[in-house]
Amino acid sequence: MYETILVATDGSSPANRAVDAAVDIASTxxxxxxxxxxVDTSRYGDSMLSGxxxxxxxxxxxxxxxLEDVxxxxxxDVTTEIRRGRPHEEIVGYADSTDADLLxxxxxGLGASGQIGSTAERVVRYVDRPVLTV
Incomplete structure (x- = not known):
């Protein structure tokens, strides 16, 4: 059913749960x-970080x-990638480049609140493949 699974992580507790779920699904x-x-440069502004x-x-x-922890x-077996930019754009772009069957x-994420995070919401909104939020 799934040949390629992509999981995104920022090291937060919800992301760690997502990693665990992705590992289980990949194993199954x-x-x-x-x-x-x-690396979320949008949080600080690329121009501010350039120097x-x-x-x-x-x-x-x-x-x-x-990624080493994962x-x-x-x-x-795990293939890892570090990207720099807006998280949702980079996650969606990587999903497209790997032709992931499931995200x-x-x-x-790190800015945890009681609602779905902005990155998860944007990934769900902009990707054209199944997404599991954990």
Whole structure:
């Protein structure tokens, strides 16, 4: 049913639940699992960050730690990717480039509240493939 699954993570608790669900689904269907983490430069403004590569390096380092954690937790082969930009745009773009059959995202991210997070909402709105929010 699923050959390629993409899960997006920012290291938050909902994203970790999404990773666990994606690993389970990939294991069940013997699917390829892709994990993407996006360095959210839109939060700070790309123009503001252009002169501060230290900030970008720190954010990228955090993303690398998150992806390494996923690789050690997963009992399936994982392909990881770090992207830079607006999270929903990068997640949708990566889903398109890998032709993912299913996207798995946390229902809230680092700015957790009682409602669905803006990134999850935008992914659901702009992607043309099934999305599981966890």
């Amino acid at each position: 269907f013997d699917a390829d699992l892709h994990v993407v983490s996006v 501060t590569e230290d900030v970008i390096d720190e954010l990228r380092g955090r993303a690398e730690e998150i 690789e050690t937790r997963a009992d399936v 798995v995202v946390g229902n809230r």
